Amino acid sequence: xxxxxxxxxxxxxxxxxxxxxxxxxxxxxxxxxxxxxxxxxxxxxxxxxxxxxxxxxxxxxxxxxxxxxxxxxxxxxxxxxxxxxxxxxxxxxxxxxxxxxxxxxxxxxxxxxxxx
Amino acid sequence: xxxxxxxxxxxxxxxxxxxxxxxxxxxxxxxxxxxxxxxxxxxxxxxxxxxxxxxxxxxxxxxxxxxxxxxxxxxxxxxxxxxxxxxxxxxxxxxxxxxxxxxxxxxxxxxxxx
Numbered sequence: 719x720x721x722x723x724x725x726x727x728x729x730x731x732x733x734x735x736x737x738x739x740x741x742x743x744x745x746x747x748x749x750x751x752x753x754x755x756x757x758x759x760x761x762x763x764x765x766x767x768x769x770x771x772x773x774x775x776x777x778x779x780x781x782x783x784x785x786x787x788x789x790x791x792x793x794x795x796x797x798x799x800x801x802x803x804x805x806x807x808x809x810x811x812x813x814x815x816x817x818x819x820x821x822x823x824x825x826x827x828x829x830x831x832x833x834x
Numbered sequence: 835x836x837x838x839x840x841x842x843x844x845x846x847x848x849x850x851x852x853x854x855x856x857x858x859x860x861x862x863x864x865x866x867x868x869x870x871x872x873x874x875x876x877x878x879x880x881x882x883x884x885x886x887x888x889x890x891x892x893x894x895x896x897x898x899x900x901x902x903x904x905x906x907x908x909x910x911x912x913x914x915x916x917x918x919x920x921x922x923x924x925x926x927x928x929x930x931x932x933x934x935x936x937x938x939x940x941x942x943x944x945x946x947x948x
Contacts, residue, residue: 724877761924761938762878811877821866821885821928823936825877 720746720816724826731802732834738798739829741812747792748814752823753785756809768795802833836861836927840939847915848947855910855942857899857925867908868926868936869899878924884908885930895919920946 774787882893
């Protein structure tokens with residue numbers, strides 16, 4: 719199956735700093751990648767849809783200036799949490815849509831962010 | 835808009851027993867349906883998917899799911915549960931006919947006891 723990686727898997731940072739999370743599709747090209755946020759004991763909340771070479775589409779209520787998304791290539795999308803605050807602490811998961819059937823998302827292992 | 839309901843927040847089964855996790859969806863037409871599994875601190879792994887055709891879908895790790903249009907359900911089953919199946923299971927739905935947003939259920943946490 720298609721493999722998606724995320725880096726880092728764990729990050730702890732001070733309040734006010736920015737954190738970049740990478741999402742890579744390792745064995746396929748992903749024209750579309752997705753960023754989710756998952757709170758403890760809850761389901762996934764879609765934050766934004768990232769299309770290669772164009773601006774990301776953000777879900778309602780997600781601050782685009784807070785969560786910067788860049789999808790510069792067919793295998794890499796990045797999420798930057800700018801000026802992180804403790805309330806941004808969460809589990810961030812990316813997924814990539816495989817082109818063959820176009821409808822299945824393959825998920826990365828997630829990045830746990832803790833802002834002190 | 836589509837929605838997904840997983841009525842059971844938490845289920846406990848004995849190892850070797852059969853398992854059925856419920857999923858009901860709301861959508862005007864036949865959607866695309868998925869089941870994912872998430873181990874603690876991990877991302878989601880696709881177990882199986884239904885797009886069209888045979889309504890009984892086989893997945894990985896011995897799981898299967900059956901699409902029942904009349905009941906708007908897509909329940910996940912496994913005949914004999916292993917301790918390694920303990921995890922959180924998410925049902926998801928997406929509109930058919932071109933990609934649109936996937937909606938996830940709230941998840942069912944499976945506990946397996948010896």
